[in-house]
Amino acid sequence: MTSPLQQKIRITGPSVVTANRTFDGVVIYRTGNGGWSTDLADAAIVREADPARALLAEAVADDIGAVGAYIAPVKIDDAGTIIPGNLREQIRKTGLTIALTAQA
Template sequence: MTSPLQQKLKINGSSVVTANRTWDGIVVYRTAAKGWSADLADAAIVRNSDEAKALLAEAVADDVGAIGPYIAPVQVDEAGKILPGNLREQIRRDGVTIDLPV
């Protein structure tokens, strides 16, 4: 399997680095302060391949705080609110999209 750092990255718009926290599996996002946050609003936004590679490289090096980092698309609305850029990321952030039986 090819390392995420060796893959050719194509960034179309705003993106973030996301992973899962090691001790509880919660979805986390890489911050500009080189940490992790469970709040998408705290995520560092990248807009080109070079920025994405640099943010991903530092996230991969921090394998104690989170596991499986990768680049994920986001949308930034006019008010500056960051939203998941696709259904997969929406499900990771919010949970399942159907009502589960009780």
């Protein structure tokens, strides 16, 4: 398996680094100050491969706080709000796509 840092990074627009928090699996985003946040609005935005690679390297090094770090596309609307850039990230941000029924 190829390490995320060894894969070719292709950035086609604004992107963030995302992962899952190790102790509860919650989706988290890498911030500009080297921390993590559950709020996409706090995420560091990268637009080129080298800064993306550096942010990803920092995230991968934090294997105690987060797992499965990778670069994800985002969009920035006219109001400056950061929104997920693809269906996978929309699902990760909002949760389940089906309603759960109560078990009897």
